Amino acid sequence: MSDKKFYQQFDPVTGQMEWKVVEDVPTEDDEDMIIQIARSNFGDMIYDYDRNERFSDGLKHHIDRIKSEGRNPHVVDIGTGTGLLSMMAARHGASQVTAVEVFEPMAITAEKVVKKNELSDVIKVVHSRSTDVDERHVSKKGDVIVAEVFDTELIGEGALRTFKEGLPTFGKPGCRVVPARGRIWMAPVASKEIQKFRKLPNKRMKAPFDDCPGTGAVFDVQLSEFPNDWFQVLSEPFIAFEFNFEDANSIKFNEEFVREFEASADGYFDTIFFWWDLDMNGTWENIISTVPAQFSDKTVWRDHWMQAIYFLPEGLEVKEGDEVSLICAHDEYSLWFDLPKEEEKMTQASICSCQLHCTLSRYDFYRLNTVDENTDFINFVGEICRNKKVVTFSDGSLIGLYAAQSASHVYAIETGFASARMIQGYSKLNSIMNISVADSIEKFKEELEQHESLTILAEPFFSTSILPWHAVIRYSHLIEGVRNLLGKRVKLDIFPNRARLVCMPVIFEHLWKIAAPVGTVDGFDLSDFDDICQKAREIADPIVEQHSLFEYKGIAAGKPIEVYDFEFLNKLEKRSTKVVNSLEGVNGLVFWMEYDWKKDGRELKTSNGLIEPCEVGESPKWHPGHRQGVYFVPKPENIVKEIEVKVIPGEVDIGFEFENIVKVDKMSLAVGINRLSNSAIIIETYDIETKELVKEEKNSVSFRDCIDEAIAKDGQKVGKIVIFDMIKEAKQDDFQDYGNLVYVKTEKDRRNTFVLPPIRFSTGNWVLSVVPHEITLCHCIGISEDKIIQLQVREYRWIPDYYFDDLLCIPDVLEIKKKDLHLLLSTDMEFLNTDGFQSVTMAEYASTSTTTSVAYQSIAKAKRKVQLKKEQRLNKYIQENEEKLVKKAQDLRDFAKSECGLINDDIRSKVWPVLAETINDQDESISSNDESSSSCSDSDFETAVSSLSMSDDGQGFERLSESSSSLEDLKSHPEWNQVEMDVHRTLARFPPGTSEDERVNLQTDLTPLIVRVLKQNKRFRYYQGFHDICLTLILVLGSENAYRVAKILAHRTIFKKYLTKSLEETAMQDLQLMYVLLFKHNHKLEEYLREAELGALFALSWPLTWFSHVLDDYQQVVTCFDLFLASHPLMPIYVSAAVILQRAKEIYATEKDMAMLHALLSRIPNNIDIPTILEVALRLFAEYPPRMVKTKYLQEYEKECEESMKRHVRVPPANTLSRYSISKWVVAGTMSAAAFYLLWTNNYLELVK
Structure with a gap:
C-alpha cells in the first residue's frame, strides 16, 4: 500500500473535522480493518467477566441437556465478534458451532482467534449478516442460538430482528436461545438536578423554547455514580417491556403499552431511569443485569452497557398514593415514554423544535445551568463589562447575555446557528436590547473601528470542541482575528487573562479497561484481537481521549500541576513538565483547563475539570458539565515514580509525548x-x-x-x-x-x-x-x-x-479433580495484562524506561447507529403514512434536509416522487432578473400542487401531456444523437462498478427517457448535463418513476429555464448570486476571487447537474439530490457558495491568478466533506434568504464592484461569457468547459434562426 495516509483530524481553529495526510506511515493491507475493529469497542465488553461467566453457564446448561439426550449439539453464534462465545460453546461440548459475523474486519479476526485456539475443526465463521444467511452458509439448523446483540437500550443494535428472523433461519423446532428472555425495568423519578442536562437555565432570565420537548434519544450514563441527593424515586421499579427471544412470533417491532404505578412519594414526575436484565437459560436463575447501585447491592461495573435516563416531554405533579399511568413504547431500535394525553395517541418519540437539543450535548446543557448558578462569575463579568463595548465569542454559551447586563453594547459572535438563535431568543424574551448577534467579527468591523478600546470576553466554550483545550485554541485564533481586523489602534482588554492546562495522575478503578489489551479470557487466547486493537490505537486514536469523568471512580495519585500556559496573541512554545506520582498503580493522567480572571485586584478562577480541591488518595470531583482529557498509562509502566509530559504545539492543535521515569530510591x-x-x-x-x-x-x-x-x-x-x-x-x-x-x-x-x-x-x-x-x-x-x-x-x-x-x-x-477446575477460576481475580513473553533480560527489565511518543489526532466516530435509527424511523413514518404521504411532504422535506439525507435508495424511491409531486411551479422565481422575483417566498415551498404546470407562454395552467411516442419517433427527435452521445460518455464514467450488461440497459433506458422529456415542450433544447440529472434519477427510481420526476423538474423548476433559455441568461446569472453570498459571508474571500477576475464558469456544471457531474461518490450525489428536491430552487447556488467557503485555505494558498484558481476550483476533491458543505449551505440559506440575496444584497454587491473598479482601475469580474476568455479557459485546462458552453450556444442560435 501507499505510504500516504488520509485521516480526519479535528481543527480547533475552525471547529470542524479536516482531512489530513500523513507521510511515511508504515501501512499494511489490513490497516483499515484494524482501525474499524478498534472503533467497535469489543475489548471493553470482553473485560466484563460477569457477562462472560453468565453466557458460559447459559451455554453449558443447554449443551449438557442436549448431550444427555444423546444428541450432538449444534450452536449458532449470531454476531460472534471475537469468537469468544463460540469457543465457550466448543469447550462445553458442542459438536459444531456456526459463528455468524456481518462486520467483515471482526469476522477475519474471529477466524484468526479460533485458529490460534485450535478450534477451527469445530467452529465455522460465516461472513454475513444473520438475516442474509441461507442454506449455502449453514448446512443444518442449530439446537442452540447464542447472540450478544444488546446495547444500553437493549434493542438498539437490532436484537428484535436478530431473534425474530434468526430463529426460523438458524434454529430447529424447540431451539433454545441464550439469552432466553429480556426485561426492561424503569423507575419514575423527580429530579430538578438531572433536568439540568435537558433544560436551558431560567433563574436569572426567562428561557426561550420552553415548549420544546427535546429529543427522544435516551441519555446513557453510569447512573450508579449519580449522587442520591440528585433525585427522588417516586415508586418501586417495575417492568416496562418483556421480550421472549425463544418465541419469534411474540416479538413485535412496534409496541405501545400503558403501565400504571402507585406513587410512593410526592414530587414532580419528569424523569425516568431504566435498565434491563437477561434470563440466560430460561430459569431466571442465571441473570445478567445492568441495574444501578441505587437499586441493588449486586451491581456489576460495565461501560459497554450502561443505564439510561429518559426525559418526559412534559412532567406531572404526583402525590404519594396517586395512581399514575405511563405510556411505554418501542420500535425496532428505540424506546420512548410519555404521559397519556386525551387528545392524541403517542406514536413517536419527541422531536426537538429549538435545534439546541440536536446541537448541544446533555453535558453542555448542564454546564449552561451551572454557569448560570455561579453568582461570583456572573458578578465578575458584570464588573469588567460595566459601560464597556464588549465582544463575546461562543457557541453554546450565555456569556454575551451576562455581559449585556452592564455593558453599553455587546457584539456577540456566535459561531453556531442554533446558539445564535438561543441568544436572540433570550434577548427578545427578556427585552435585552444592547446586544447584536452575528457569526463573524467582520460583520461588525465598521462599528468596532470607531472605538478606542474593546473588552474581549469568552468562557471560553464552543460546542464543537472535543478536548478541554480546544476551546482556548479557537478563542486565541478569534482574538488574533480581531487584532488583524482592527489593528493595534484599538486597545483590547482580554478575559480570561490566562488559560492553564492542568494535569493530575489518577488511579481509575475501572475506566482503564477500555484501553487495555484483554490478553487471556476464560482460558482463550485473544492475543490476535489485542495485537490489531493496540496497533489501531497507535495508528488512529488520539493519545489523549475525552471522557466524562464524573461518571467514573478513581483516586488522585498525585497533586495537580500546570503543564502548559496558553498566552493569548503569543506564539505557542514547546514545554516539558514532570508529573509526580505519589501513589503506585497510576493508570491515567487527567487533563483539564483552568482560567484566571483578574481585574482591579479582584481574582476569580474557573475550571472545566476539578470543581473542588483534591488531596492525594481522595476521590476527585469532576465537573459534570465538561468532559476531561485522559491519557491511559500503558502497562506495566504504570508504577513509575514520575511521568514527563511534553506539550508540543502543532499546526492547528497541540500534541503530546509521554516518558515514564523510574526512580530507584531505596x-x-x-x-x-x-x-x-x-x-x-x-x-x-x-x-x-x-x-x-x-x-x-x-x-x-x-x-x-x-x-x-x-x-x-x-x-x-x-x-x-x-x-x-x-x-x-x-x-x-x-x-x-x-x-x-x-x-x-x-x-x-x-x-x-x-x-x-x-x-x-x-x-x-x-x-x-x-x-x-x-x-x-x-x-x-x-x-x-x-x-x-x-x-x-x-x-x-x-x-x-x-x-x-x-x-x-x-x-x-x-x-484436585479435573472436573472441579472451573471452581478455581475466581472471578474477582484481576491480573495486569501484558504483551506476552518477550526475551528481555532481568537487568534490562529492571533498568528500562519506556517512552511513548504519538502525535495527537482525532478521528470522527462512525455514525452508523445514528443512521440506523434514522433509517428505521423513516421506514416507520413512511409505512404509517403511506396513503397520505403527499400531505406529509413537509415532514419528508425535513427528513431529506437533515444529516445523512434519506439514508438509502429504498427510502429515496418512495420519497423523491412525493417531493417532486409537491414542488410549486417556480417558473417565475428562478433567476435574479425575473420581474416577479421579488415576490418569491424565501421558504422552500408555499403550497403543494399536483400535476398542473404553467403553459409555455405563461398564460395559465395546462396538464402535462403524456406522450406515447414510439422509439422510432423518439429517434427522429433532433436532439437524439447528442443525448445518446452524452449518455454513452456518462456510462463510461459513472457509476463505478457497473457491469457491461447494466451499462447497456441504462443506456437503453436513459436516452429515450431524456428525449421523452424534451418532447413535452417544443421550446426545450437539451443541454449537456441534463443527462447527469436523469441518470441519477433512473439509478434511484427506475425508468418509469425517473421519467415522471424528470418531467416535473423540467416543467416546474429551475430546469425549465435551463432547457429553454441560454445559459448566459440563466445559470450564469444565478451563479452571480454565489458571489453575493460570498460577499456577505466572507468578504475577504470574495474580494480575492474578484481581484483574480475569476468569473463563474468553473462552477457552471454545479447547478446545471446538481453536482452529479463533478462528484464521483454516488452517495454524495444522491445526498445532494435529497437536499435539492426538498429545498428552494436556488439551493444549488447556496451549496456552490459553501463549496467555495470550504476550500478557502486552498484558495488563499493559490496565486491570485484566474487560470490557476479556475483549474483549482473546477475540480472538486474526492475527499471533500459534503455533509458539512450541505449544513453550511442551509445556514447560508437561513442567514441570507433568496429574496434579500436577489435584491438588497445584490445591489450592495454591485455597488462594491463599481467602487472597487474605481479604486483599482480594473474591470469588474466577467459575470457573462465572452469569446475573449476562451484562451484563458485553455490555459486553465478547461477547454472542455469552453466547448461545453459553445456547443450549447451554437444549438441555441440554430434554433433562433
Whole structure:
C-alpha cells in the first residue's frame, strides 16, 4: 500500500473535522480493518467477566441437556465478534458451532482467534449478516442460538430482528436461545438536578423554547455514580417491556403499552431511569443485569452497557398514593415514554423544535445551568463589562447575555446557528436590547473601528470542541482575528487573562479497561484481537481521549500541576513538565483547563475539570458539565515514580509525548529464583545501582528459606522476588491460556512445575510471576500431564518506592479433580495484562524506561447507529403514512434536509416522487432578473400542487401531456444523437462498478427517457448535463418513476429555464448570486476571487447537474439530490457558495491568478466533506434568504464592484461569457468547459434562426 495516509483530524481553529495526510506511515493491507475493529469497542465488553461467566453457564446448561439426550449439539453464534462465545460453546461440548459475523474486519479476526485456539475443526465463521444467511452458509439448523446483540437500550443494535428472523433461519423446532428472555425495568423519578442536562437555565432570565420537548434519544450514563441527593424515586421499579427471544412470533417491532404505578412519594414526575436484565437459560436463575447501585447491592461495573435516563416531554405533579399511568413504547431500535394525553395517541418519540437539543450535548446543557448558578462569575463579568463595548465569542454559551447586563453594547459572535438563535431568543424574551448577534467579527468591523478600546470576553466554550483545550485554541485564533481586523489602534482588554492546562495522575478503578489489551479470557487466547486493537490505537486514536469523568471512580495519585500556559496573541512554545506520582498503580493522567480572571485586584478562577480541591488518595470531583482529557498509562509502566509530559504545539492543535521515569530510591536489589530440581535453586541478584547480575546456586534449600534469605540479604531493601521454573524444553507454542492464568505442557516427571501469569522479561527461561497488589489471597493453577495443582498466592509487601510489583508467590500444592477446575477460576481475580513473553533480560527489565511518543489526532466516530435509527424511523413514518404521504411532504422535506439525507435508495424511491409531486411551479422565481422575483417566498415551498404546470407562454395552467411516442419517433427527435452521445460518455464514467450488461440497459433506458422529456415542450433544447440529472434519477427510481420526476423538474423548476433559455441568461446569472453570498459571508474571500477576475464558469456544471457531474461518490450525489428536491430552487447556488467557503485555505494558498484558481476550483476533491458543505449551505440559506440575496444584497454587491473598479482601475469580474476568455479557459485546462458552453450556444442560435 501507499505510504500516504488520509485521516480526519479535528481543527480547533475552525471547529470542524479536516482531512489530513500523513507521510511515511508504515501501512499494511489490513490497516483499515484494524482501525474499524478498534472503533467497535469489543475489548471493553470482553473485560466484563460477569457477562462472560453468565453466557458460559447459559451455554453449558443447554449443551449438557442436549448431550444427555444423546444428541450432538449444534450452536449458532449470531454476531460472534471475537469468537469468544463460540469457543465457550466448543469447550462445553458442542459438536459444531456456526459463528455468524456481518462486520467483515471482526469476522477475519474471529477466524484468526479460533485458529490460534485450535478450534477451527469445530467452529465455522460465516461472513454475513444473520438475516442474509441461507442454506449455502449453514448446512443444518442449530439446537442452540447464542447472540450478544444488546446495547444500553437493549434493542438498539437490532436484537428484535436478530431473534425474530434468526430463529426460523438458524434454529430447529424447540431451539433454545441464550439469552432466553429480556426485561426492561424503569423507575419514575423527580429530579430538578438531572433536568439540568435537558433544560436551558431560567433563574436569572426567562428561557426561550420552553415548549420544546427535546429529543427522544435516551441519555446513557453510569447512573450508579449519580449522587442520591440528585433525585427522588417516586415508586418501586417495575417492568416496562418483556421480550421472549425463544418465541419469534411474540416479538413485535412496534409496541405501545400503558403501565400504571402507585406513587410512593410526592414530587414532580419528569424523569425516568431504566435498565434491563437477561434470563440466560430460561430459569431466571442465571441473570445478567445492568441495574444501578441505587437499586441493588449486586451491581456489576460495565461501560459497554450502561443505564439510561429518559426525559418526559412534559412532567406531572404526583402525590404519594396517586395512581399514575405511563405510556411505554418501542420500535425496532428505540424506546420512548410519555404521559397519556386525551387528545392524541403517542406514536413517536419527541422531536426537538429549538435545534439546541440536536446541537448541544446533555453535558453542555448542564454546564449552561451551572454557569448560570455561579453568582461570583456572573458578578465578575458584570464588573469588567460595566459601560464597556464588549465582544463575546461562543457557541453554546450565555456569556454575551451576562455581559449585556452592564455593558453599553455587546457584539456577540456566535459561531453556531442554533446558539445564535438561543441568544436572540433570550434577548427578545427578556427585552435585552444592547446586544447584536452575528457569526463573524467582520460583520461588525465598521462599528468596532470607531472605538478606542474593546473588552474581549469568552468562557471560553464552543460546542464543537472535543478536548478541554480546544476551546482556548479557537478563542486565541478569534482574538488574533480581531487584532488583524482592527489593528493595534484599538486597545483590547482580554478575559480570561490566562488559560492553564492542568494535569493530575489518577488511579481509575475501572475506566482503564477500555484501553487495555484483554490478553487471556476464560482460558482463550485473544492475543490476535489485542495485537490489531493496540496497533489501531497507535495508528488512529488520539493519545489523549475525552471522557466524562464524573461518571467514573478513581483516586488522585498525585497533586495537580500546570503543564502548559496558553498566552493569548503569543506564539505557542514547546514545554516539558514532570508529573509526580505519589501513589503506585497510576493508570491515567487527567487533563483539564483552568482560567484566571483578574481585574482591579479582584481574582476569580474557573475550571472545566476539578470543581473542588483534591488531596492525594481522595476521590476527585469532576465537573459534570465538561468532559476531561485522559491519557491511559500503558502497562506495566504504570508504577513509575514520575511521568514527563511534553506539550508540543502543532499546526492547528497541540500534541503530546509521554516518558515514564523510574526512580530507584531505596531499592537496590532484584532477586530471581529459578528451581532447577527438587534440590537445587539458582538465585540471581541484580544490583540496580551497579547494574551487576550475580548468580548463586543453592542445594537442599526450600523456597521459603531462599526467599527469607533474599529479603534479608545484606540488610538492603529488596524490590521484587521473581519465581520461575526451569522449562527450557518448552517452546512458546506450548503455552496455553486458561482463564486469567497460564499453564504449560511439561514432561511427566516434571511434577514440581507451577505456572503463574506471565510478565515481560526472561533470563533465558520463561519468567512467570503474579502481579495484582490488590489481592491478598487468591488461587492460580498449574497443570502437568498427570495432575492439576492448585497454587496459593501469598502477598509480601515492602516499601512503596520500588519498580517491580509487591507480590511474592509461594506454592502450596494440593491435588484436585479435573472436573472441579472451573471452581478455581475466581472471578474477582484481576491480573495486569501484558504483551506476552518477550526475551528481555532481568537487568534490562529492571533498568528500562519506556517512552511513548504519538502525535495527537482525532478521528470522527462512525455514525452508523445514528443512521440506523434514522433509517428505521423513516421506514416507520413512511409505512404509517403511506396513503397520505403527499400531505406529509413537509415532514419528508425535513427528513431529506437533515444529516445523512434519506439514508438509502429504498427510502429515496418512495420519497423523491412525493417531493417532486409537491414542488410549486417556480417558473417565475428562478433567476435574479425575473420581474416577479421579488415576490418569491424565501421558504422552500408555499403550497403543494399536483400535476398542473404553467403553459409555455405563461398564460395559465395546462396538464402535462403524456406522450406515447414510439422509439422510432423518439429517434427522429433532433436532439437524439447528442443525448445518446452524452449518455454513452456518462456510462463510461459513472457509476463505478457497473457491469457491461447494466451499462447497456441504462443506456437503453436513459436516452429515450431524456428525449421523452424534451418532447413535452417544443421550446426545450437539451443541454449537456441534463443527462447527469436523469441518470441519477433512473439509478434511484427506475425508468418509469425517473421519467415522471424528470418531467416535473423540467416543467416546474429551475430546469425549465435551463432547457429553454441560454445559459448566459440563466445559470450564469444565478451563479452571480454565489458571489453575493460570498460577499456577505466572507468578504475577504470574495474580494480575492474578484481581484483574480475569476468569473463563474468553473462552477457552471454545479447547478446545471446538481453536482452529479463533478462528484464521483454516488452517495454524495444522491445526498445532494435529497437536499435539492426538498429545498428552494436556488439551493444549488447556496451549496456552490459553501463549496467555495470550504476550500478557502486552498484558495488563499493559490496565486491570485484566474487560470490557476479556475483549474483549482473546477475540480472538486474526492475527499471533500459534503455533509458539512450541505449544513453550511442551509445556514447560508437561513442567514441570507433568496429574496434579500436577489435584491438588497445584490445591489450592495454591485455597488462594491463599481467602487472597487474605481479604486483599482480594473474591470469588474466577467459575470457573462465572452469569446475573449476562451484562451484563458485553455490555459486553465478547461477547454472542455469552453466547448461545453459553445456547443450549447451554437444549438441555441440554430434554433433562433
